[in-house]
Amino acid sequence: MKEQEFLQELKEINLFQQALAILGWDTQTGMPEKASDDRGEVESYLYGLAFEKEVGPKIKEALTYFENRQDELSEVGQAAYRVVKEQYDLNHAIPKEKMEALSGALSKAHGSWQKSRASKNFADFRDALETNIRLTKELIPYWKKDEATDYDVLLNQYEPNMTVEILDKVFAEVREGILSIRKTLEEKGTEPNTDFLSRKMTVAQQREFVIGVVTQLGYDFSRGRLDDTIHPFMIGINHNDARITTRWDEHDFTMATFGVIHEAGHGMYEQSIDPKYQYTPVATGTSMGIHESQSLFNEIIIGSNKQFWKKQFPFLKECAPGTFDDISFDDFYDSLKKTQASLIRIESDSLTYPLHIIIRYEIEKLIFNGEAQVDDLPQIWNDKYEEYLGIRPENDLEGILQDVHWSNGSFGYFPSYALGYMYAAQLLEAMKKEVDFDKVLASDDYSPIKSWLTEHIHQYGASKKPNELILEATGETLNPQYLIDYMKKIYFDVYKVK
Template sequence: MKEKEFLAELAEITLLNQTLALLDWDSQTGMPEEAATERGEASGYLSGLAFEKQTGPKLKEALDYFSAHNDELSEVGKTIFTVTKKDYDQLHAIPKELMVERSRLYSEAHTAWVKARQSKNFADFKPALEENIRITKELIPYYKKDEATDYDVLLNLFEPGMTSAVLDEVFSELRDGLVKIRQLIAQKGITPDTSFKNRTMTTAQQKDFVKNLVAQLGFDFNRGRLDDTVHPFATRLAHNDVRITTRWNEQDFTMGIFGVIHEAGHGIYEQNMAGKYNMTPVYDAPSMGIHESQSLFYEIILGSKRSFWQKQYPIFQAAAEGTFDDIDFEAFYRSLKATAASLIRIEADSLTYPLHIIIRYELEKALFNGDLTVAELPKAWNDKYEEYLGIRPDNDLVGVLQDVHWSGGMFGYFPSYALGYMYAAQLLHAMEKELAIDNLLIKGDYAPIKNWLTEHIHQFGRSKTPNELIKAATGETLNPQYLLNYLSELYQNVYQIKA
């Protein structure tokens, strides 16, 4: 067995996964609704082929050989071997039929979710969600090692090494800190004027502004594209094909513009992994929390900075063709960071956003640890929103049906958003020791920021664990205090609270 043969087998698996990613992208951006069943069959068939190769005799032969002859591998080959073996050990015991069924159910569930959103009725999605949970529960025993709970197994798939015990502690600290900031604002804050934010800015105007902006930030449109969808996402089809999506609202420019910045953060990450790992399992993020740290770094950490908008606001005004010419910079900036309880996660402000994640985490944990049924989910969702944010959804569209994740079986993913937010603030703290961030943002010189992230995060792919990456980049493991400090300073400034 030669290293070249090993890499060729991995490349074939990657090609199948690229095809699956293309089918999934199409299903969320342009596929006719009536094609869902046939698409599910196609995705299921290709998933079966990919799974056969990921767990098949040829790959097993390579892994067995290089387990005994590791010295015959190059340094890059050794890294690829380690990650590939970890994936193989996780998957090889799972029956192919189960993986094919999972792929089919996820495809059908996405169509059911879209239909339920149109009817605003959870009942139209409930059977598909129950099936997704059933198939996930059937898979848990194959993934389980020494995790304390079934939900910990799911967490470990998206954030290796993370447990609900750790999250309970971190989220408790985060939640308490956010509540204190919100209380301070309520007691002493001067509320920004947001009356002009619903002025019409056409989709074309928004798109013109934000495409130029994310290109400046570092997203390469020669290797990527932007499309419309129901729920924004980013996906890598290949090393030179990274696709981002968004949705637009002409009476709320923040939805589309910040949505594109968020997805472009994912895209910049995907476009800047080291090419030596291409066509192998290492060419990916080590966890979804690390991936989300990159999208949230651009969208919320940089996108919340006064210095960022000092440069971009005149460009934004020009793109809006006079609509905001009577609004001075200070009023505009403060309006962007106004905080208020909201029902929709992806429209939440920077301060309340983590509370949306904590709600989903607690509901998922209850679903998989046997404390909540699917039938009880809509009421439990609404109760949590009333408890944590003081508002209650009046229909399922703005409640339990708002996120795409459960239709794709992504149980255990939501905590990654909050982890990513905390990682992003911690990365900023470390970056500011080396770079004059505000000076760079005022000048619109974004290359040093992207280069720092590539040097410390992007290039490594899965060659390092999340903990290794964060500790190497920042000098310590996850610390939620950096996010709380960032938000406290930001909102005291925006709400003109004097120390």
């Protein structure tokens, strides 16, 4: 087997995936509503062809041949080999009927979840959730390598090399840090006024503003586009085509503004992967956590920066003539950083957000490493919200039914969100050693920030693991103290805590 043959097979798999990505994008951005059955046929046919190749004879042969001959591969070939081997090892031994049982259960579970949301009653989702958990538990032995616990196995599907041991420690620190900041703000802080944030900004005005902002940040519209959707996402088709999406609320411009800045962070990552990896499985983000670190770097780290807003507030006023003329810069800036306990994760602010994640992490651990019964989950959920956030859901829709993840079997995914946030804060401190962050954001040229992220993160695609990237970029392993210090700085400033 020659490297060329291996790479050609990977390219053909990748071309199917690119076609599927466009079809998926279309499905979520404006496919005619009645086209969904036919679309399902097209997608499952192409998906099947790609899957046949992924576990097919060529790939098997390549894995065997190159196992002890990696020196015959170029650097790109070696990186591709590692990713392919990992994916193959993960899934090839699973009996087909177990895989089909899960995929059948998941598609039913989505319907049950939607039904339960309508009834606001966990009972309508309970059986489906129990089945999802049971079938996932059955797969863990096939996935398991040397992980310490079953939940570690799930974690690793989204964040390679992450462990319960690490997370227990960092989440404890983050939780204590946030609770302590919240206490200080409550006792000594002054809450900012946010009334004017609901002033009307038309979609056209918001679009002009946010397109201007993300272009300055370095999202390249000649290799991307912005479309409307219901649940915003970024989809990386290849490094020349990384598309972002948003929804709009004319009485809350912050939703689309921070949403698009967030998705643009994902898009900038995909756009900046070294083109040498194209047509291989290396040409994508390395993990959910690292991906989220890039979107949150944009949304929170840059999007909470005072110098950034000093520069952008006049542009915002230009895009919405007259709307914010009576608002001082300081009042405007402070309004963006109000914090308040809330029940819904995706509506929460950048101080309380990690608490929502920690609650889910603790519950998932109980499910897979512990003894929690499915029937007890709503009570556990609600108790934890009361304990950590001081508020209690009035119904299951405000509680355990709010997220789609468990209905589609994504157990172990949630921690990525908080990991991304911690990575982002840690990357900021490392970046500051080389880049005058505030000064750059006050200037007309934001490129030093993107260049730093591209140099240390983006370019590598999936050729390095998350822990490797963080260690090399910042000189240390994951350290939650950066996030806690960062939160203190931002919120004590806005809340005028001396």
